[in-house]
Structure formats: structure tokens, C-alpha cells
Amino acid sequence: MSPSLRNKYERLLRWYPKAWREEHGRFMLDTLEEHAGDRGIARPGVAEAWSIRAHGLGERATSRWAVVAAVVSLAAYVVATGILLTDVLQQPGAGAARIVLAIFAGPLALSFAVLILLRRRGQLSAPSALWLAAGAVPSWAVAALAAASWSVGFEEADAGTGQTWFGSSTLLFMLAAWVFGTASLLAPVASLAERKLPAPMRWLLSLPVAAVLSMVLGVAAAMGQMMGAVVAATALVLAVAASRPEQPKVAVAEARRTGPPRSVPRAAAARRSCATAGAMALVSLVAGLACAAFALTGSTWGPGASDSTHAMNLGLAAGALAAMPLVVSAALMLAPRFGKVMWISAALLGAGLVVASASQLSGAGSSLQWPLILLAAVLGSLAFALPVSGLLSIRPAVRLAIGIALGLAGFVPGIMVVSAAGFIAPVVAGVVVVMSARTLSRDRRWAHFQAVSPG
Structure with a gap:
């Protein structure tokens, strides 16, 4: 392997945490060298580089990250609900702040928490998890724009002053959010499909499932804002439980058998x-x-x-x-x-x-x-x-x-x-x-x- 190719692989391995590199980095680098030599390549391919980055971030995303994400989501939902149920909603800018918290910050952090938990349990591949995490940002951002557009359009209709371009673009924002959500869910849904199917058939079957799931999540986020805190709290409980060190199975079984x-x-x-x-x-x-x-x-x-x-x-x-x-x-x-x-x-x-x-x-x-x-x-x-x-x-x-x-x-x-x-x-x-x-x-x-x- 040429020194330049080795340096590129070393830079890619920096996506992994330092402790992992100290334990497995040398073996991983030797494996990559051997694989590159067999193929006769001069630089890592796009798919290979994406996979290395995804697995590196997957190793960094521990259960504590899930705890932090769940706490952020819970705080966003609680504050948004507090704004909705109190007189704070009448203050200037309070409605926009509630939309940002309840439609963007809360769902986005909750998505990260659920992704990390699924990844740590081995139910989602690292590339699919990274794809979904990257797609969740524009999906929830455009969904928040759709909610803000609907709110502005409603106020403009009540005032009778005519609608601005933003207030009349609710449907366009909703469609864009649906498209972004479907695209971000497509890879994870396809990764869960039957592996024996050809790749084109697997992706074709995954498209309607991802589209329906994207619509369901969007409607749930828009209609169930007040219950979002309960979902975030459930994710927090699961994340905290996953971050606890496991007790030896023999000791646990003996304690359950004998009892106090x-x-x-x-x-x-x-x-x-x-x-x-x-x-x-x-x-x-x-x-x-x-x-x-x-x-x-x-x-x-x-x-x-x-x-x-x-x-x-x-x-x-x-x-x-x-x-x-x-x-x-x-x-x-x-x-x-x-x-x-x-x-x-x-x-x-x-x-x-x-x-x-x-x-x-x-x-x-x-x-x-x-x-x-x-x-x-x-x-x-x-x-x-x-x-x-x-x-x-x-x-x-x-x-x-x-x-x-x-x-x-x-x-x-x-x-x-x-x-x-x-x-x-x-x-x-x-x-x-x-x-x-x-x-x-x-x-x-x-x-x-x-x-x-x-x-």
C-alpha cells in the first residue's frame, strides 16, 4: 500500500473513538491494507469511506449520547407544552418558539435517541443509522416550516389582509417534509427487508413503506405535541437502563431463585x-x-x-x-x-x-x-x-x-x-x-x- 493510501485510511479511522483505535486500530488498518492490495485501488471508494465513517460514529454514539438526546427532547417538549398551556403563548414570538421546540428540536433529539438505542441493540446498521440521522435534520426543519406557515396563514386569514407567499406555502412545505422524511427512512427500511430479495426489488418494496411511515410520524408530531414528553420520557428510561453496567447473569439468576x-x-x-x-x-x-x-x-x-x-x-x-x-x-x-x-x-x-x-x-x-x-x-x-x-x-x-x-x-x-x-x-x-x-x-x-x- 502506498503511504498516501495508508494516510487516507488512517484519517478515516479517526472517526472511531481513541480508545477503540488503541485497541483495534492496528488490526483494522492492516486489514484495510490487505483488502486494498487485493483490489489494486489507489484510494478508498465512496461506499467504503461512508461505511468507515458510519461505523466510527456508531462506536462513538454510546448509550450516554442517547440519554443526552432524550433529555434534550424531553426539555423541548416540556417547555413547548408549558408555553401552550399558559399565558406565555400570548407573548410576542412565543408561538414561533413553541413550533421550533415541538416540531423541530423535540422530534429531532428524540429521533437521535431512538437511532442510538436501535444501533446499540444491533437492530439498525451503522450506514443506515447515519443516513437516517442526516436526513432527520432537513425533514424536521421543513416540517417546522410547514407548521409555521400554517400558523401564519391562519393569522393572515383572520386579519383579512391577504396571504403572503410564506403563509400560502403550507402545502408545499408539507410535501417537501414528506419527501425528505421518505428519503431518510428509505435506507433503514430497506436494510430491514428480506436480504434474499434483489437490491432493486428490496428498494422498490421499501419505498411505499417509508412513505407511509414518514406521513405517520409527521402527523403524530403535529397532532400529538402534548404527548411528546411522554414518548421522550420513555426513551430516557430506555436509554438510562441501557447505559447501566450489566450484572453477572449467574448472580442475577441466583438472586431470583433464592430471593431474600x-x-x-x-x-x-x-x-x-x-x-x-x-x-x-x-x-x-x-x-x-x-x-x-x-x-x-x-x-x-x-x-x-x-x-x-x-x-x-x-x-x-x-x-x-x-x-x-x-x-x-x-x-x-x-x-x-x-x-x-x-x-x-x-x-x-x-x-x-x-x-x-x-x-x-x-x-x-x-x-x-x-x-x-x-x-x-x-x-x-x-x-x-x-x-x-x-x-x-x-x-x-x-x-x-x-x-x-x-x-x-x-x-x-x-x-x-x-x-x-x-x-x-x-x-x-x-x-x-x-x-x-x-x-x-x-x-x-x-x-x-x-x-x-x-x-
Whole structure:
């Protein structure tokens, strides 16, 4: 191999991380030299250079990159949703900022996170992943232009001043975004197709699949902006889980087989906790059903209910407070599995229920109702996120950061949950009552079996 060709290969290998080059670089360079000598080439081909760069970037794109990309996506979606749900949207430039965050920055970072995860799991080849990553940038950029064009055109139509070229180009931008998206998805879809098919047939079959998938992703990004934070949070959980060092399989299997030792006093304490949790859930079940009945029918018979809306508010306010014993019950049952963090979660969820009750008591149309619902949703989603974060990391700072991130992501579905807490709590309480009763029955049968069995 000529020195110039060797230098070109050495420059291409710099796309790999330094640690990889120190371990595998010499062998890789020798292999490339031998392969180039067999072919008699003077410089790397375009396809070969692209493959080396793609695999080098694939080695650099670790699971931590996926974590960073998921965090960026989550932050973009949370801020965009906050702009949409608050009075900030009325400020100059807020609408454009929301479009950039929700249609460009959030989906683009989420695409990178998903690509890295798929690449690390070996489900996507490095060249296909790099092709899709490169194509995602113009695809989401043009999609954001389409959303901005639609918004400008809508405002211009309301003002009656006539449309500018930008406001009237929404369809053109949408078509361009669809074309870019289809082109970027074509290589990954073709790489997943049956390898036995001829290359032209594989690409021809992949084209309609990529076109439909591009359209679905575009519509989902445009219509489901408020749920984007939930998807980004899911990607964050998967990325953090993928970045954790794996435990030895033998140790994990042995721990699952044997389980923690459980003495007789601890078993008795567990039964008492289960019985207490079931009794408290039963209180929430009975009280919650009564509150739900008042919310639905109290306008015809309930004291102090002036109309159906007022009865609904009073019933939901009382139902949220009636769920407090259920919260303590859940903490009793889950604390042995998740640890003391469950009591912090119980305190956050209890505070969220109190705030939700206050939002219902403030009445429909009150200026306090919506801010209180948002606060209750954040507290409730944080309560659910903290135990999950404990499963992903043992470091307190990382657990806290992940818990806050997941909590902020979950506040959108949390709005629906806290608003209907008075109806949801009796259902959950019924499930807890049944579970605790079955657990106590199984423990009693086991204790009886041990008492009557010989030896």
C-alpha cells in the first residue's frame, strides 16, 4: 500500500473513538491494507469511506449520547407544552418558539435517541443509522416550516389582509417534509427487508413503506405535541437502563431463585401491613363510591348543590380527599419493593390530591382552577416518577434528576388523572382490596399447610 493510501485510511479511522483505535486500530488498518492490495485501488471508494465513517460514529454514539438526546427532547417538549398551556403563548414570538421546540428540536433529539438505542441493540446498521440521522435534520426543519406557515396563514386569514407567499406555502412545505422524511427512512427500511430479495426489488418494496411511515410520524408530531414528553420520557428510561453496567447473569439468576431471606417475624409484619393496606383501601372504596355518586346525581338531592356542575365539583373535591387512605395503603404495599422513597411519593401524591380538591372547590371558571390543576398534575406525576427513577440508578443525584424529568413529562396525562381522581380512586381501591385479600388468603393457606405437614 502506498503511504498516501495508508494516510487516507488512517484519517478515516479517526472517526472511531481513541480508545477503540488503541485497541483495534492496528488490526483494522492492516486489514484495510490487505483488502486494498487485493483490489489494486489507489484510494478508498465512496461506499467504503461512508461505511468507515458510519461505523466510527456508531462506536462513538454510546448509550450516554442517547440519554443526552432524550433529555434534550424531553426539555423541548416540556417547555413547548408549558408555553401552550399558559399565558406565555400570548407573548410576542412565543408561538414561533413553541413550533421550533415541538416540531423541530423535540422530534429531532428524540429521533437521535431512538437511532442510538436501535444501533446499540444491533437492530439498525451503522450506514443506515447515519443516513437516517442526516436526513432527520432537513425533514424536521421543513416540517417546522410547514407548521409555521400554517400558523401564519391562519393569522393572515383572520386579519383579512391577504396571504403572503410564506403563509400560502403550507402545502408545499408539507410535501417537501414528506419527501425528505421518505428519503431518510428509505435506507433503514430497506436494510430491514428480506436480504434474499434483489437490491432493486428490496428498494422498490421499501419505498411505499417509508412513505407511509414518514406521513405517520409527521402527523403524530403535529397532532400529538402534548404527548411528546411522554414518548421522550420513555426513551430516557430506555436509554438510562441501557447505559447501566450489566450484572453477572449467574448472580442475577441466583438472586431470583433464592430471593431474600424472610423470617417468621418479618412474614407476620408483612401480613399485618397487607391487612392494614386492605382496610384503608376499603375505606377509600366506600367513601369514593359515595363521592362519585354525589358528583353524578347530587344536583337532584344533595344539600348545597345548586346545579349539576356544582355537584360535580363538590363530589370530585371530596373524592380526591377520600383517596388519601388509598395513597397510604399503596405506600404500605410498595415500600418493601421500592424502599422509603414510596413515602416521599405518598406525600407528593397526597399533596397533589389536596391541591386537586382545592381546584374543584374553586369552581368552574375560577382563575385559580387551571393553575391548581397544573400544580396537582406535576405533584402527582412526580409521585409516580420517583420510584421508577430508583430502579434506573442507585446514585441519589441521578435518581433525583431522572425523577424530576419523568415527573415533568408525565404532567400532561397527569392533568387528566387529577381532574378525574374522584372517579379513578374507587376503581384502584377496589383492585387493592382484592389483591390484599388474595395475598392474605394465600398466606393463611401456606401457614396451614406448614402446620399440618409432617416434619
